[in-house]
Amino acid sequence: MKTEQVNWPKNIIDDGLTLAREFDAQEITNSIYSLINKTTDSVDLEVKAVAVTGMRQAIAMLDQHNREIYLGPNIDLRAIFEGSEIDSKYRSEIYKTTGRLPSFLFANAKLEWIRRHSPDKYHRIDKVITLVDWIIWTLTGEIMSETSLAGEAGLLDISTKTWAADLFKLLDLPINKNIPLLNIGDIAGKVTKSVSAITNLPVGTKVTSAGADTQCGALGTGAIHPNDITIISGWSSPIQWVTERPTAAEDASTWFGCHALRDYWVSELTAGDTGHSYNWISKLLRQPPSKLDEMASSIEPGSEGTSMFFAESEINMSKIGIATGGIVFPTPITMNERSDGHIARAALESISYTIKARISQISRILDNTPENVYLGGGMAKADIFSQITADILNREINVANVCNANAMGGFIAGITALNEYPSLLTAATEIKPKLSIKSPNPSNALMYQDLYDNWKHTSVKLKSINS
Secondary structure, eight states, X not given: OOOOOOOOOOOOSOTTSTTOOOOOHHHHHHHHHHHHHHHHHTOOOOOOEEEEEEOTTOEEEEOTTOOEEEEEOTTOOTTHHHHHHHHHHHHHHHXXXXXXOOGGGXXXXXXXXXXXXXXXHHTTOOEEEEHHHHHHHHHHSOOOEEHHHHHHTTOEETTTTEEOHHHHHHTTOOOOOSOOEEOTTSXXXXXXXXXXXXXXXXXXXXXXXXXXXXXXXXXXXXXOSTTEEEEEOSSSOEEEEEESSOOOOTTSOSEEEEOSSTTOEEEEEEOOSHHHHHHHHHHHHTOOXXXXXXXXXXXXXXXXXXXXXXXXXXXXXXGOOOOOOEEEOOSOTTTSOOOHHHHHHHHHHHHHHHHHHHHHHHHHHHTOOOSEEEEESGXXXXXXXXXXXXXXXXXXXXXXXXXXXXXXXXXXXXXHHTTSSSSHHHHHHHSOOOOEEEOOOHHHHHHHHHHHHHHHHHHHHHHHHTO
């Protein structure tokens, strides 16, 4: 599997809005064309289809002529106050409809911010789609929206998988008009002549959406049955549990959204910014992550009393905020000096403890037990991390450590668009991703039972610091 990458363009918002992030349309277009050319130039293969996936919550606002008014990523946090105000009035309606809170992360709050701070732009907004949908439009000239992405942006009624028209009327915000909702693997359009001239993609090449990045990764690992769980552990670690119906939590603590397959949904929690945290440790210790993995492999389970806390043992997704973390180790240092390997293993154990806690939390809410667990994302490439996770979960896990789960999901979407298979489900069933099975080490798994309980106990004590 051949991969290429280019950096995202820089933020175009000035320093006056420190939490705001926004992209220039032409710079993104140039980056996309550059990426396509780098990829096609590096392989001697005929391109038959293009599948596009991307980060959740990233949206585009267009006028009636499809000119860009706003393009922003998931980390555009300018609408914190507007989102809080919306939630104080309509919290129940928003969660019941969109399956997610807090609103400042999603389209409705960003629209409200633009209405208040840039009314001239606001009154020109005709439609709101996701950034992936906009990329597809640049390639094909067709405006559409893919269901899982629209849901992740807070634009859908998740239960019916239709536009959240009633909610947007309640909020007095623009409603998408006549924009078709497609599923992963549906043909969204074909590469235009003008795009072909710039990218060397053949005119008429079929283009499809591979959906939201987490759903795409889940598809690429093979999590396509009810009660399958996917952990996409990269910069962050979203955990999605496949369900046969949309399931809300009474306290709005989970998100519920669309699965890659049209007949299923997902319940979701996150283990937080896991890969980002591990990279932070890497920078602090001035050791590359691969070297830290090697060092961690030589340390016994429990890291000789060293524990790390990147996230709380319980989470409410509707109340995302700042918590207290830390590193706990035995003192005095003179008698208990710890190495970089201890810190590295404690970090990996902390991430895996958090994953176990989140799966347990969803299990209680759904009153169900998982069938199969799949692990993908950049952290899945590290054998020590997948082994620790299997030991702490005390179960076999399916690990995408020899393939890119999102690339595999995109391939399944693309080959479905080419009608090589009658449905996305058939394609996902027939195209078996290359996964390895990681089994728990019985003695380590037994040790981790008490270590996990100790971690949860300490996590609760740390939480009291915030009270």
